[in-house]
Amino acid sequence: MSSTSTQVDRETAGSSRLEVRSTHRRGATRPPAAKRILVTAVLVLVAAYFLVPVYWVVVAATKSTGDLFTTNGFWFANVQLLENVRSVFAYDGGIFVRWFANSLLYAGGGALVATYFAAAGGYALAVYDFRGKNTVFGLVLGGVLVPATATALPLFLMFSRLGLTDTYLSVLLPSFVSPFGFFLCRVYAGSVVPASLVESARLDGAGELRIFHTFGLRMMAPALVTVFLFQFVGIWNNYFLPLIMLADQDLYPITLGLVNWRAQVDRLPEFYELTTGGVLVSIVPLAILMIVLQRFWRGGLTEGSVKG
Amino acid sequence: MRGAQRRAPWILLSPFLLLFLLTFLLPVVYAVGQSFTAVDRQGLFGEDGITSSFAGFDNYARALGDPAFVGSIGRVLLFGVVQVPVMIVLVTVLALLLESASSAWPSFFRAAYFLPYGIPGVIASILWSFLYLPGFSPIVAALGKIGLAPDFLGAGTVLWSIANIVTWAYAGYNMLIVIAQLKSIPGEVYEAARVDGAGPLRLAWSVQLPLIRPALVLATVFSIIGTLQLFAEPQVLRSVSPAIDASYTPNFAAFTSAFTYNDLGVAAAQAVLIAVAAFVLSFTFLRIVSRRDS
Numbered sequence: 001m002s003s004t005s006t007q008v009d010r011e012t013a014g015s016s017r018l019e020v021r022s023t024h025r026r027g028a029t030r031p032p033a034a035k036r037i038l039v040t041a042v043l044v045l046v047a048a049y050f051l052v053p054v055y056w057v058v059v060a061a062t063k064s065t066g067d068l069f070t071t072n073g074f075w076f077a078n079v080q081l082l083e084n085v086r087s088v089f090a091y092d093g094g095i096f097v098r099w100f101a102n103s104l105l106y107a108g109g110g111a112l113v114a115t116y117f118a119a120a121g122g123y124a125l126a127v128y129d130f131r132g133k134n135t136v137f138g139l140v141l142g143g144v145l146v147p148a149t150a151t152a153l154p155l156f157l158m159f160s161r162l163g164l165t166d167t168y169l170s171v172l173l174p175s176f177v178s179p180f181g182f183f184l185c186r187v188y189a190g191s192v193v194p195a196s197l198v199e200s201a202r203l204d205g206a207g208e209l210r211i212f213h214t215f216g217l218r219m220m221a222p223a224l225v226t227v228f229l230f231q232f233v234g235i236w237n238n239y240f241l242p243l244i245m246l247a248d249q250d251l252y253p254i255t256l257g258l259v260n261w262r263a264q265v266d267r268l269p270e271f272y273e274l275t276t277g278g279v280l281v282s283i284v285p286l287a288i289l290m291i292v293l294q295r296f297w298r299g300g301l302t303e304g305s306v307k308g
Numbered sequence: 309m310r311g312a313q314r315r316a317p318w319i320l321l322s323p324f325l326l327l328f329l330l331t332f333l334l335p336v337v338y339a340v341g342q343s344f345t346a347v348d349r350q351g352l353f354g355e356d357g358i359t360s361s362f363a364g365f366d367n368y369a370r371a372l373g374d375p376a377f378v379g380s381i382g383r384v385l386l387f388g389v390v391q392v393p394v395m396i397v398l399v400t401v402l403a404l405l406l407e408s409a410s411s412a413w414p415s416f417f418r419a420a421y422f423l424p425y426g427i428p429g430v431i432a433s434i435l436w437s438f439l440y441l442p443g444f445s446p447i448v449a450a451l452g453k454i455g456l457a458p459d460f461l462g463a464g465t466v467l468w469s470i471a472n473i474v475t476w477a478y479a480g481y482n483m484l485i486v487i488a489q490l491k492s493i494p495g496e497v498y499e500a501a502r503v504d505g506a507g508p509l510r511l512a513w514s515v516q517l518p519l520i521r522p523a524l525v526l527a528t529v530f531s532i533i534g535t536l537q538l539f540a541e542p543q544v545l546r547s548v549s550p551a552i553d554a555s556y557t558p559n560f561a562a563f564t565s566a567f568t569y570n571d572l573g574v575a576a577a578q579a580v581l582i583a584v585a586a587f588v589l590s591f592t593f594l595r596i597v598s599r600r601d602s
Contacts, residue, residue, distance in 0.1 A: 208313060
């Protein structure tokens with residue numbers, strides 16, 4: 001409601017600005033149409049910078065290794081996309097599909113659990129008063145600033161003593177923790193969960209955990225979507241942690257697998273074909289996710305930057 | 309009933325807190341401990357037993373006495389001094405242009421700039437490693453046709469080729485943060501600026517820039533931390549560029565100490581130094597920024 005009215009304000013402000021300009025400063029400023037074309041042209045150039053590599057991989061994924069070297073990289077020649085995709089999926093008994101499923105498991109499972117834990121923790125800090133509350137908050141806030149790679153190495157050493165390295169858990173356990181999500185949930189729960197509602201639910205005889213699960217989670221839903229998305233993309237994009245933890249190819253996420261393929265192109269040229277095809281297949285689902293869910297990214301970021 | 313209310317916050321907190329302790333706090337403590345420990349292997353491969361002892365600052369002295377490691381720190385500092393400001397300026401200009409409603413198709417552009425963020429950094433590096441490769445890259449070929457012979461992978465240029473990958477991958481994400489903050493500026497502010505007769509440049513400089521400063525500061529701090537952690541880009545480009553060695557960035561050096569030389573003490577010291585550097589740099593930057601405020 002308020003955002004629509006702001007938009008209307010801004011539009012009327014914009015049109016009256018134009019009037020002022022045309023009556024008082026005619027000739028001194030460029031006509032709006034020219035300005036619009038100029039700005040659009042600049043933005044098109046920048047868009048080309050961001051999109052050309054993606055376009056190239058789409059073209060490259062349709063070619064044989066031989067054509068990759070001999071034909072114009074920016075245009076199609078002897079399109080064989082289906083064959084390439086088929087060989088990506090078929091290579092080495094379908095290892096690529098397995099990597100894909102692993103990435104989904106790490107990112108999906110990790111983000112789901114991380115969101116639930118962050119929601120419970122953030123809710124607890126926002127709704128209850130207890131000793132040690134500020135210590136907990138300060139501690140976690142410090143964790144946001146610790147570089148992830150600085151903890152990955154010692155984590156590997158600890159996990160190797162526990163015999164946890166080279167297992168699904170070695171990648172999943174660190175993925176279950178999102179200090180940023182905890183922070184966002186704390187801020188969000190503080191502003192949307194009313195104390196009176198918690199109190200009246202208690203009077204109705206609901207237990208504390210039940211109140212969190214029935215009211216808390218539902219009210220925090222918009223923030224939870226954001227936390228889930230951030231954590232999902234964070235885990236999906238992570239390379240350093242699985243690189244350190246995993247030796248068994250069967251446990252690799254897609255990032256690790258593709259680097260493995262990329263490293264073999266010098267000895268076995270058919271890996272050019274496999275790698276470009278694999279890169280294309282791997283970016284399609286996430287690209288769709290990013291574009292479809294753009295709205296949620298924006299909403300969540302505003303939440304974090306305004307209140308944080 | 310009161311008891312339940314006292315226990316509840318800890319029950320709700322415990323899963324998060326336990327995992328946080330296990331995967332954030334303990335590793336930090338462990339790394340610091342390891343960095344002060346010397347491991348001696350008896351026999352050629354340690355087959356006659358391994359003993360650990362307190363080593364004081366030996367590991368730090370060895371890490372900082374290694375010209376390759378010190379060089380790698382200098383390299384990422386140079387990288388950060390150039391790449392971070394360039395990206396932040398680019399991001400700010402793009403966000404202001406998109407929000408000024410003076411172009412066609414703003415939502416298309418927003419999506420196009422944000423798209424690379426959905427591509428993992430290491431996949432982006434694979435992609436660009438192909439686009440830098442002479443004899444394979446259509447970009448190198450096209451530039452060759454107009455008489456240029458760019459060398460994206462040489463000793464003097466590969467650092468900036470990495471900077472390009474990082475900018476390409478993260479600019480759109482940072483732009484969204486800035487746009488989010490631009491959208492939160494109330495309409496009355498624009499109204500007041502208009503009444504004062506501010507033109508679009510004046511509006512951007514005196515009204516919008518000060519108001520989006522928190523977002524810019526946040527993006528800069530995270531970029532500084534990210535710069536110190538550079539790893540995937542040089543690791544992938546290493547296969548096509550002889551100018552990149554196994555200690556090209558501090559993080560790469562720590563990785564090599566741990567997994568190639570099996571020197572865990574030095575690796576831990578290097579990891580601690582990276583974390584401390586990230587802390588000091590972000591903190592210094594925040595201090596400078598807030599001093600200018602007062």
